[in-house]
Structure formats: C-alpha cells, structure tokens
Amino acid sequence: MGVGQRQRTGSSGQVNRQRIAAASAMAQVIKCVSNTARQPLDFPNLSSSLNAENMQLAWDEISSWPGYAPTPLHRMPELAEHCGVKAVLYKDEAQRFGLGSFKALGGAYAVANLMKRHRRAGQDLSALTVTTATDGNHGRSVAWGAQRVGCAAKIFIHKHVSKSREQAMRDLGADVMRIDGNYDASLAVCRDEAESQGWQMVSDTSWPGYREIPLEVMAGYSVLARELIEQVGNLPISHAFLPVGVGGMAGGIVAALWQEMGKQLCHIISVESDRAPCFQLSIAAHSPTKFEIVAETLMAGLSCGEVSELAWEILHPTLSHCLSISDQAVAPLMRLLGRESFGGLSLQAGECSTAGLAALLAANKDPKLRRELSLGRDSVVLLIGTEGATDPELYESILKGHNTT
Numbered sequence: 023m024g025v026g027q028r029q030r031t032g033s034s035g036q037v038n039r040q041r042i043a044a045a046s047a048m049a050q051v052i053k054c055v056s057n058t059a060r061q062p063l064d065f066p067n068l069s070s071s072l073n074a075e076n077m078q079l080a081w082d083e084i085s086s087w088p089g090y091a092p093t094p095l096h097r098m099p100e101l102a103e104h105c106g107v108k109a110v111l112y113k114d115e116a117q118r119f120g121l122g123s124f125k126a127l128g129g130a131y132a133v134a135n136l137m138k139r140h141r142r143a144g145q146d147l148s149a150l151t152v153t154t155a156t157d158g159n160h161g162r163s164v165a166w167g168a169q170r171v172g173c174a175a176k177i178f179i180h181k182h183v184s185k186s187r188e189q190a191m192r193d194l195g196a197d198v199m200r201i202d203g204n205y206d207a208s209l210a211v212c213r214d215e216a217e218s219q220g221w222q223m224v225s226d227t228s229w230p231g232y233r234e235i236p237l238e239v240m241a242g243y244s245v246l247a248r249e250l251i252e253q254v255g256n257l258p259i260s261h262a263f264l265p266v267g268v269g270g271m272a273g274g275i276v277a278a279l280w281q282e283m284g285k286q287l288c289h290i291i292s293v294e295s296d297r298a299p300c301f302q303l304s305i306a307a308h309s310p311t312k313f314e315i316v317a318e319t320l321m322a323g324l325s326c327g328e329v330s331e332l333a334w335e336i337l338h339p340t341l342s343h344c345l346s347i348s349d350q351a352v353a354p355l356m357r358l359l360g361r362e363s364f365g366g367l368s369l370q371a372g373e374c375s376t377a378g379l380a381a382l383l384a385a386n387k388d389p390k391l392r393r394e395l396s397l398g399r400d401s402v403v404l405l406i407g408t409e410g411a412t413d414p415e416l417y418e419s420i421l422k423g424h425n426t427t
C-alpha cells in the first residue's frame with residue numbers, strides 16, 4: 023500500500039501477527055554504538071561533497087532517462103502496530119530500472135557523466151572502457167550504464183559472488199573476471215588493471231585522492247531520497263534505519279534529508295552485518311577504521327570492511343546510532359515480506375532489504391534499546407528495501423524455505 027492509500031484489510035490479520043512475532047523472535051541486534059559526534063547542524067552544502075547543485079544535476083539527468091519512475095513507498099500498518107509506532111514506511115527498490123536494486127541510480131549515472139566528459143574533451147568515444155570491483159549490484163549498474171552509452175565494461179568479482187549475479191552482468195554485455203579472494207582482492211586487481219590498461223574506474227567507494235566518480239555515484243542515490251521527500255508529504259520521518267556497506271547509499275539519502283530538514287534532521291541509524299561492521303567500529307573510534315572480514319554475511323551487499331571517505335564525512339556528524347545485526351533473521355524476514363504479511367502486499371525483498379526491518383524488530387523487543395533509539399508512539403520509521411531478487415536462485419530457495427541460514 024502506498025502512503026496515503028487506504029489499507030487493504032487482510033482476512034488473515036491474526037496469522038500475520040503470528041508471522042511477524044515469529045520472525046521478530048529471530049531478529050537480533052549484536053551491538054549498538056551511540057554516536058557522540060552527532061550535533062544539530064545546518065546542511066553544510068560543501069563544494070567538495072554532496073550539495074544542492076550536484077544532487078539537482080543527478081535528479082535532472084536520471085529522471086529524464088527512459089523507463090524512469092519513482093519506486094513505491096509502502097505503508098505497513100500491521101508492522102507499526104506490532105512495534106507500537108505511528109507508521110512504518112518501506113521504500114521498495116526491487117524494480118528500479120529493471121535492475122533490481124537502488125544501485126541502478128549510482129554507477130550508471132557516473133558512467134553517463136564520464137561519457138559526456140569524454141565527448142566534451144573531443145576524445146575517441148570507442149576507446150572508453152569502464153571498470154569496477156563489485157559484489158554484484160554495483161557492477162550491474164556500471165554494466166548497464168556502459169550498455170546505455172555504448173562503451174566497454176570490465177567487471178571484477180570475487181570468489182563469493184554468485185553465478186546468477188555474474189550472469190546478470192554478462193547479459194548486459196560486460197566482461198566479467200572472477201578473482202580468487204575476497205572483495206578487497208578483486209578491488210586491488212581492478213585498480214592495477216585500470217592503471218595499466220588506461221580504463222576508467224567507476225567505484226562506489228571513495229578513498230583519499232579518488233572522489234569525483236564516487237561522489238557522482240552517491241548523487242545518483244540521492245534521487246531515491248528526493249522521491250521519498252515528495253512521497254512522505256505531511257508524515258515526517260522521525261527514524262531512518264539505513265543498511266550500510268561502504269555507506270554510499272546512506273550518505274546519499276542523509277545528504278538529501280539533511281538539506282530538507284536542517285538542524286531537525288531525524289534519527290539516522292546505520293544497520294550493518296556483525297560480520298562487517300566497519301561504520302560501527304569507525305564511529306566508536308571517531309576515525310575510519312578497517313574491519314577484517316572473516317566470514318561472509320548472507321547480505322552480500324553489506325559485506326564491506328572499509329568505509330567510503332565521502333560517506334564518512336556525511337555520516338560522522340549525522341548518525342545517531344550504529345547497529346550491527348546477525349544473519350539469523352534474513353531468511354525468515356525475506357519470507358515474511360514475500361508472503362503477503364503486510365496488508366496483502368507481496369514484497370520481493372532480497373537479502374539486504376531485511377536489514378532495517380531486522381534492526382527495528384530487534385530494537386522493539388528490547389525496552390532499553392527502544393529508549394536509547396527514542397522509538398515511541400509518535401515515531402515514523404523509514405526502512406529501505408534496497409534490493410529485490412538480485413540473485414533469483416537464492417531468492418527462490420529461501421522463499422521455499424530450503425535455505426534457512
């Protein structure tokens with residue numbers, strides 16, 4: 023149900039309540055870190071970061087692409103009732119440009135800009151090759167962006183990336199190379215190859231000296247928040263639970279909300295896997311801190327050991343709390359969302375899409391955490407369904423209940 027629409031009255035309200043309670047029992051916050059650096063500040067509008075101008079440029083460009091449509095914002099009254107809050111809103115990115123995740127907004131936008139710069143500089147357009155390392159979703163966006171503008175894409179994946187995700191990038195015309203190692207290993211090879219071959223890196227994460235392209239990627243993500251601001255209308259968000267990998271998506275959303283809300287910026291809560299809590303660690307240390315990933319989370323897009331420099335600059339002064347969650351609730355929550363548990367809605371929610379919901383349900387069970395996060399009767403909670411069935415085989419097997427990890 024979209025915001026403002028009437029609720030479809032489910033005949034199985036009782037069953038839904040039981041399902042929500044059962045899935046909630048699996049949700050677990052492993053650690054909560056409060057950010058003592060947060061201050062009520064006006065949006066800084068810095069030239070070196072996301073600002074009114076680059077977010078507007080992204081909006082103008084992306085909203086003009088064929089097939090563009092704002093993704094839905096669903097209201098979940100049963101979940102709100104269960105959690106004792108005023109409203110829960112779910113921004114559903116499953117159908118974004120037919121690519122299955124919000125990532126479609128970022129990489130493809132950066133590739134489009136690269137092509138424009140090449141054209142303006144009078145360079146040979148057929149010589150442009152873009153490259154990236156990826157867990158799947160960002161690479162798909164870069165491959166799609168390259169296909170849109172007609173340049174080559176070389177994508178590096180690591181050994182844990184699924185076959186379906188690899189195939190999705192090949193289907194968009196990209197060359198895909200699998201590296202025997204983790205994400206960091208694939209990024210290292212990608213950086214070396216980009217330098218030796220003269221390819222353009224289109225990374226979704228930034229580091230000292232590499233900011234221009236990831237800034238455009240994040241500006242692309244801010245389009246999601248601009249839609250959101252229009253969709254919520256007079257139901258102002260009080261709490262945003264944002265899934266975080268390198269922090270690019272959260273940075274893009276927070277910049278747009280901060281521009282809108284200024285000093286009254288709502289509670290911003292990062293949600294990470296306890297197998298890759300690099301933001302939590304960094305916020306606790308007040309400095310970007312690397313986390314060595316030992317085991318991969320099922321939420322593949324959140325498996326990141328290092329924060330993005332640009333995202334850090336936006337999130338360090340704005341995050342209220344950093345939560346890390348276990349993998350336990352991923353499969354039950356995917357089923358909960360997929361099986362019409364909320365007002366008759368069947369939501370195709372991939373692994374990462376469960377992160378915010380798991381954090382909310384776990385916080386709700388714990389009175390101390392509820393108080394710590396200032397969750398109450400008047401709260402309006404935003405969740406982001408960051409992906410749909412981006413790995414269709416895994417998604418199907420989980421929905422059938424075969425995979426309960």
Ligand SMILES: Cc1ncc(COP(=O)(O)O)c(C=O)c1O
Pocket residue numbers: 123125157159160226265266267268269270271272322323324326374375408409
């Ligand atoms: C589906 C999904 N959700 C969330 C994230 C996290 O985004 P970020 O790395 O920008 O924090 C990713 C990243 O790849 C993703 O693919």
